[in-house]
Each structure stands twice: as C-alpha cells, then as structure tokens.
Amino acid sequence: MTSSTNYDGVELNEGSIYGGTEGAWCSEALEMSVGKIPFLEAVNGSTVLLPCIYSSCIGIKDLYFNWQFNDNGTMRKVCEGVIPTETVEPHVNVYKDRVEFIGSSKTSNISILLWNVTFDDEGEYTCFGRNPKEKGKNHSAIFTLIVVDELKVVDNTLTIIIASAVGGAIGLLMAFMLLKNFTLYVLAKIEEKNKECLVSSSGIDNTENGLSGSKVDSKATPKKA
The missing domain is CATH 1.20.5 (Single alpha-helices involved in coiled-coils or other helix-helix interfaces)
Known part of the structure; x- marks a missing residue:
C-alpha cells in the first residue's frame, strides 16, 4: 500500500516531493549522473576522468557521496565526502592509490581522476549520493571503465x-x-x-496566289466613243 502525506491540503504519495517555495513537483529530488555515455575505453597507463554530477530540486544539506569500485563482486570504497551546502566545498577522503578528487560543490560535480590506469582498474565504478533532506533515500549511477593495450583503429x-x-x-x-x-x-x-x-x-504563298491581303493591279475601263 502506498503511503501519503498531507501538506497544506495537498496529498503527496511516497516518493514524490513538492518544492513549496518554487511550486514545482519532483519525482526524484536527488539525481546522480555519469553522462550520456556511461563507459570509457582507455589505454593502459593513461589517465582517465570518471565523471559524476548531482542535481536536486529541493537543495542539499550535508549531502553524503562516495565512489565505489566493484572488485569481482566486492564493493571497495574509492573515496567519500560530505557537502554541507551548495557553496561549501567538501572534505574528501581518498582510499585508493592514483585517485584525485576534482569535483566542486559550486558546479554540483563529484568527478574523480584515475592516474596511470592498469588492467586491475577495469570494471564498474558506482557514484553514490544520499541527501538527508530526502530522509535517507539512496541514489547512484554506474560508470564502466575498459582498459586495453591500444585503441582500435576504425577502418x-x-x-x-x-x-x-x-x-x-x-x-x-x-x-x-x-x-x-x-x-x-x-x-x-x-x-x-x-x-x-x-x-x-x-504569308508569301497567299501573296503569290492573289488571296486576301495581296495587291491586284486594276485597269481603268475605257470610255465609249
């Protein structure tokens, strides 16, 4: 059974959030995104960007986020941090070598760089977020990294x-x-x-045959004596 809450005479179903100040309805208050193409093929030894941005129509407060790596079924934490507000930069703890946090709360960005990738870095990376304003709801997006010896030349x-x-x-x-x-x-x-x-x-034929339009010489009738 779906639960509902009544705010100022407006009934809201569970999972729906109403932004009273903006007057806007949001089916998902917080959304995590790794872009339209959620995978990347990188050459062994190169440096890659693992993108992730978040958005919220109700704002954030103490937004918790982390990156996790799926190591053959075991989720290993890459980094984590808390963003107090939209204007305060987070303090980020990094747990994996060769990882650098390059995000910023001002641009709703929690992307990371992975330096000198190896074949062991290949796999799925999960960008996770939880906004206390949503009463503990979890959101995530998965980015897949593929490591190769060299990029294929397209014929x-x-x-x-x-x-x-x-x-x-x-x-x-x-x-x-x-x-x-x-x-x-x-x-x-x-x-x-x-x-x-x-x-x-x-026109020439008509003239020669004396037809209409042609000139005919007429002789005067002689007078009788």
Whole structure:
C-alpha cells in the first residue's frame, strides 16, 4: 500500500516531493549522473576522468557521496565526502592509490581522476549520493571503465566507398537533370523557330496566289466613243 502525506491540503504519495517555495513537483529530488555515455575505453597507463554530477530540486544539506569500485563482486570504497551546502566545498577522503578528487560543490560535480590506469582498474565504478533532506533515500549511477593495450583503429574504407558512390550518383543525377533541361530548352527554341518559318511561308504563298491581303493591279475601263 502506498503511503501519503498531507501538506497544506495537498496529498503527496511516497516518493514524490513538492518544492513549496518554487511550486514545482519532483519525482526524484536527488539525481546522480555519469553522462550520456556511461563507459570509457582507455589505454593502459593513461589517465582517465570518471565523471559524476548531482542535481536536486529541493537543495542539499550535508549531502553524503562516495565512489565505489566493484572488485569481482566486492564493493571497495574509492573515496567519500560530505557537502554541507551548495557553496561549501567538501572534505574528501581518498582510499585508493592514483585517485584525485576534482569535483566542486559550486558546479554540483563529484568527478574523480584515475592516474596511470592498469588492467586491475577495469570494471564498474558506482557514484553514490544520499541527501538527508530526502530522509535517507539512496541514489547512484554506474560508470564502466575498459582498459586495453591500444585503441582500435576504425577502418573507414567502407564508409569512404559508400560516400564516394553516393556522391557520384548525386553528381550523375545533377548532370542528367542539367542535360535534360538544356535539351528541352533547345527543342523549345527549334519549335518556336519552325512556327515563325511556317507563318512567314504562309504569308508569301497567299501573296503569290492573289488571296486576301495581296495587291491586284486594276485597269481603268475605257470610255465609249
């Protein structure tokens, strides 16, 4: 059964939060995000960014967060900290070598850098957050790190061939349309010239045959003596 709470005559279901000052409804007051692409392929020995940002439509107070690494089923804490308010930077405890916290409460950022990654660093990293304003509700997002010897070179040969074929087809179509329009233009001019010649020839024939429009010499009738 879903529980509900009544605030000023407004009934709220469990899991819904109403921001009275802004007058806005929030289905999730706190949200953790690792970006639209939640994975990264990195070369062994490189330095990578593990991104995570948070957002809350009701604000934060003493927001607790941490990063955890899934080590073959065992969750190992990478770092953790508490953000008192939006304008106060957190004190962060780091528990894993080669990890640097680069986040800031001013930008709602709790990202970390992992220096000189090794194959042992490959796996899932969980960005976790809990806002006391939500009465202990937990939120998290998972980012997957893949470590390789070298990045694969993408073969674009097929793409280039397809693009060239499409471009050639478009070029031929444009050339055909231009040739067609030019041919129609020439034919129209020839037809127009033929009509002019036909009208001119018809006028000459009428004149020679003494038809209307032609001049006929008339002789005066001699007077009777």
